[in-house]
Every structure is written in structure tokens, then in C-alpha cells.
Amino acid sequence: MDSDSDFYGDEETISVLEARVEDFDIVAWWDCRNDMTSYLRSTMQPQNTTQIAAPLYNAYEGEPGAWRLSESIEQFLARLPPATTDWRPGLDWIWIANPYIPPGPGSTRAQFREGGAERLRLLDEFAKMATVSAAKASGKPLNMLRKDLAKERRETVEDLRELAVACNVVTGKWMLFADPGYVNDVWARVARATANNQLGIGAKVETRVESEKARLICVYTRDFRDKDDVARVLNRMRELELVRPGRQIYYKSDAWTELGIYGGNNWGIQASMYSSNEIFSYIKSVASRPS
Incomplete structure (x- = not known):
């Protein structure tokens, strides 16, 4: 590039560009742009800029000792x-x-209490029978009785956990x-x-x-x-x-x-x-x- 005139092109190029400028219809160009903008807007999903507050809950509403949503x-x-x-x-x-x-979801606590109490009663019965059996079988070591009771206790706990899940407690x-x-x-x-x-x-x-x-x-x-x-x-x-x-x-x-x-x-x-x-x-x- 030898001179500033080289940046704009030779005289023929400049003449062509000046003619294009004179023939340019700026009103038609804006009309076209407006039509395209309208089309793009029509194909877009409307955006909801309103922020919707998340709902608040109060599981203890109405209890005499409970926090109220209406108070700080x-x-x-x-x-x-x-x-x-x-x-x-x-x-x-x-x-x-x-x-x-x-x-x-709601829980069936009454059903759980009933079923759980029955399972604990069975544990009590097992402990009594195992103790009587061990007393009669004098040859049975005490540690064997303890192992039997521990096993039944573990099974009781597992049964109660499963019942709690079933009753959603x-x-x-x-x-x-x-x-x-x-x-x-x-x-x-x-x-x-x-x-x-x-x-x-x-x-x-x-x-x-x-x-x-x-x-x-x-x-x-x-x-x-x-x-x-x-x-x-x-x-x-x-x-x-x-x-x-x-x-x-x-x-x-x-x-x-x-x-x-x-x-x-x-x-x-x-x-x-x-x-x-x-x-x-x-x-x-x-x-x-x-x-």
C-alpha cells in the first residue's frame, strides 16, 4: 500500500461504490429489517419475566405453640x-x-404402633422361652442363650425398620x-x-x-x-x-x-x-x- 488512496481503491472502484451509495434505499432497508425482526419475534416463545414466589408451607399450622407464616x-x-x-x-x-x-405423604402411625407392639411381644415371648429352655438344658452354655437372644433382637429391629418404611414412619x-x-x-x-x-x-x-x-x-x-x-x-x-x-x-x-x-x-x-x-x-x- 503506497498511499492513502490505495486504501480506498482506484478511481474506477471509487466511482462504483459512490454509485451504489446514491442508489441505496435506506427506507426499504429498514422495512426489510423490521419484517425480519417481526418474524423472529413471532417464532420465539414468550418469556415470562415476572418472578413467581415459591409457595411456603407450615406443617404445624394451627398448633398453639407453632410458628405462623404470618409472623417473622x-x-x-x-x-x-x-x-x-x-x-x-x-x-x-x-x-x-x-x-x-x-x-x-401421610403415615399410618396407628398401624405401625399396633404391628410394632406385636413384634416386640414376640421378642418378649422368645426371650422367656429361651430362658426356660436354657434352664432345663443345664448343659447349654449361657453364652449360647445370649447369642440366640441377640440374633432374635437383630431380626426384631430389622422387622421393625421394614414395618416403619411400609407405614411411612x-x-x-x-x-x-x-x-x-x-x-x-x-x-x-x-x-x-x-x-x-x-x-x-x-x-x-x-x-x-x-x-x-x-x-x-x-x-x-x-x-x-x-x-x-x-x-x-x-x-x-x-x-x-x-x-x-x-x-x-x-x-x-x-x-x-x-x-x-x-x-x-x-x-x-x-x-x-x-x-x-x-x-x-x-x-x-x-x-x-x-x-
Whole structure:
């Protein structure tokens, strides 16, 4: 390129381009563009730019001790502070639901209680007969009797778990015990995290019966079989400083609560399903797996 004129072309090229400019119909060009734009718009799906708020749920709506969707969390905590809210008939617990989780399918708890009680009765009968049999057969070692009882107990637990699944009694809860002087603070952290969809499906705290009694707080998960979700909730509780190092807490299924299986029960069945130490070990094992 020897000169600026070479950039625009020779005189013949410039003459042709100038003629094209003079003949260009800008109105027709815009009309064509408008027609094409209209066509493209007609073939596109309309976009709904309006944001639709997600529906909120309250599984405990109407309960005297429950959070209401119409009030803020701070209003709820001020209305029902567990440190000073006394027990009365119908107000055993203060409840809060996770408003982002819809209620699950209904459960047949009465059927589960009936079937579960019958299975526990069979365990009782087996234990009595095995004990009598061992007493008559003096040559049968005591450790053999213990093995037989342990085997029957394991089978009972498995049967009860299957029955719980069949009756959809699969919710469970992490259990915290808060000192009376700190129960408002602990409950406030649980309530806020539950309302913000950071924990499980709901939570509850005992109302006051004795001023010096530690208060039970339950943090619920949807399904005791979902170990990853159980672990997720526990880990979030640790982040919220609800679970402290060296202080173990326990997870219990609602199925066991329905059947009255508590610590030291006559059947020798472990009352809790998981411990926090066990689940923290599970979290470490999952984290160390190769991706």
C-alpha cells in the first residue's frame, strides 16, 4: 500500500461504490429489517419475566405453640421464648416447620404402633422361652442363650425398620439438650436456620416444666434411611456451634419413639439410631473417597 488512496481503491472502484451509495434505499432497508425482526419475534416463545414466589408451607399450622407464616422469626421467638413459656395442656412443645419443604405423604402411625407392639411381644415371648429352655438344658452354655437372644433382637429391629418404611414412619431427629440459661439462644439458632432451609424439615423445643431442667430440642430430618441428609444436618449444626467437640449427641427415629423404645428398655434395643461421632466418621469417609 503506497498511499492513502490505495486504501480506498482506484478511481474506477471509487466511482462504483459512490454509485451504489446514491442508489441505496435506506427506507426499504429498514422495512426489510423490521419484517425480519417481526418474524423472529413471532417464532420465539414468550418469556415470562415476572418472578413467581415459591409457595411456603407450615406443617404445624394451627398448633398453639407453632410458628405462623404470618409472623417473622423474631416475632415468633419473642412470642414463645422457651426459657419462660410454661407447659400447659396442649402446649408441650414449641414448633417450627421448614417453610420450603412441602408436607410428605401421610403415615399410618396407628398401624405401625399396633404391628410394632406385636413384634416386640414376640421378642418378649422368645426371650422367656429361651430362658426356660436354657434352664432345663443345664448343659447349654449361657453364652449360647445370649447369642440366640441377640440374633432374635437383630431380626426384631430389622422387622421393625421394614414395618416403619411400609407405614411411612421414617422421620427422625437429632436431639440437643440445652441448659435453661442458654435455651433461648440455642433455640433461636435452630429456629432461624430451620426457617432459612439450612437444617431439616422442622424442629421443636420443650416448654418449661422445671426451671432447672435441661430442655430437649429436636431437629427433624425427613427419612432416617437418608444418611447423607442426616449427616448434612449434623454438619450444619456443627457450623452453627450447636454441636461442640467432645460432646456427643444422638439421632433417634420417630418409629422408636412411637413404640416407646427409650434408653434402658426391657428389649435391649438401642434407643438411638446414630451418634454424632459415628456420623462425623461417616462424613470423613465420604470426603476421603476418590472422586
